[in-house]
Amino acid sequence: MRILFIIIIVGLLILVVNIILLVLIIKLIWRCSLPPKHDVNLKARIVGGVSVSNITDYQFAAAIVEIREESTVDLLLCGATVISRRWLLTAAHCIDYFEDNEDPKESVYITVGNLDWRKGNKHNLLSWVYHEEFDSSTLDNDIGLIRVKQILSKQYEQAISLASENYEYKPHTKARIVGWGHTNYSFLHLPSTEMLNRADIHIIEQRRCVDIYKKFGFTVTDSMFCAGTQEGGKDACKLDSGGAIFERGLLIGIISWGHECAKKDQPGVYVRINCYKNWIMETTKKLGAPLNIIKKKSEEISTTATYNVTSSGWMLETVSFQD
Numbered sequence: 001m002r003i004l005f006i007i008i009i010v011g012l013l014i015l016v017v018n019i020i021l022l023v024l025i026i027k028l029i030w031r032c033s034l035p036p037k038h039d040v041n042l043k044a045r046i047v048g049g050v051s052v053s054n055i056t057d058y059q060f061a062a063a064i065v066e067i068r069e070e071s072t073v074d075l076l077l078c079g080a081t082v083i084s085r086r087w088l089l090t091a092a093h094c095i096d097y098f099e100d101n102e103d104p105k106e107s108v109y110i111t112v113g114n115l116d117w118r119k120g121n122k123h124n125l126l127s128w129v130y131h132e133e134f135d136s137s138t139l140d141n142d143i144g145l146i147r148v149k150q151i152l153s154k155q156y157e158q159a160i161s162l163a164s165e166n167y168e169y170k171p172h173t174k175a176r177i178v179g180w181g182h183t184n185y186s187f188l189h190l191p192s193t194e195m196l197n198r199a200d201i202h203i204i205e206q207r208r209c210v211d212i213y214k215k216f217g218f219t220v221t222d223s224m225f226c227a228g229t230q231e232g233g234k235d236a237c238k239l240d241s242g243g244a245i246f247e248r249g250l251l252i253g254i255i256s257w258g259h260e261c262a263k264k265d266q267p268g269v270y271v272r273i274n275c276y277k278n279w280i281m282e283t284t285k286k287l288g289a290p291l292n293i294i295k296k297k298s299e300e301i302s303t304t305a306t307y308n309v310t311s312s313g314w315m316l317e318t319v320s321f322q323d
């Protein structure tokens, strides 16, 4: 009698544990199968800019290009930024996109050093990686690295320095974006521009941007910041993703996402580059070509990509990489 009782109790316990496990598994599957939050133009991402007239100040600007079997012309996929002789930074969602190709080493290449992305120096890919915690539904941690086969040392190929960890994303600070992406959101079905464009926008207060995108159901995390203009009209757009936003010659972010392009009160969202210094250091080490940091004061930067500085006297510490 007592033995029977124990068997029943043990049986019930096993049943309860099984039910709990089942619920957990269903929850997990459910979570993984939730539809992406952003069905907007995520690959998206210069509207309202002007074309760059001299490559000298933009030698860090790179394009990620795909060879299409069914097409005679190669396709622009994304932007990227040269940060050392071997490494480029881009958005994780750009890598996620071309990683689906059968053999990206054969079908994808980088161009650098020309205002026309089709005419730049071509570089083959050696390896690529994106952030382990990249979330393709929220675009959190939208950062990745690409290592090129041949060292970037040709004419008009030069790395940009990065803003250091203590860089402050001060609201109203003027920053510049560059890219070969779409110049008008109404014409996304047409090819984008062949010549490099630039636009000057402003960093937007974090709280305000969080509130703006909350209304659309999107999350602006602490590792993102926003930039735009009061009245709209200037923004990154489709195919600018992965490219640079910089300030006084320092890279401060990666073009990541937004809702439509250049609309009033819908600023562009960028990756806060200074949150990822450790990730960059560790990842490049893991992939066999570690970067070393050389800290410099702003006066010492060999200023590529600087433009007329309005707020003088503010010391910037920079992070330059060397490999």
Ligand SMILES: *[C@@H]1O[C@H](CO)[C@@H](O)[C@H](O)[C@H]1NC(C)=O
Pocket (backbone or CB within 6 Å): 053, 054, 055, 056
């Ligand atoms: C680009 O700028 C550099 C440096 O300012 C100058 O030496 C060069 O002549 C310019 N090139 C063109 C095509 O204007």
Ligand SMILES: *[C@@H]1O[C@H](CO)[C@@H](O)[C@H](O)[C@H]1NC(C)=O
Pocket (backbone or CB within 6 Å): 047, 048, 183, 184, 185, 186, 233, 262
């Ligand atoms: C985009 O094209 C539309 C339609 O032609 C036009 O009304 C609009 O002003 C253009 N926007 C920009 C930023 O050039």
Ligand SMILES: *[C@@H]1O[C@H](CO)[C@@H](O)[C@H](O)[C@H]1NC(C)=O
Pocket (backbone or CB within 6 Å): 308, 309
């Ligand atoms: C920067 O702007 C100021 C004021 O607009 C102007 O006087 C100065 O010549 C400019 N400097 C350069 C290097 O363009």
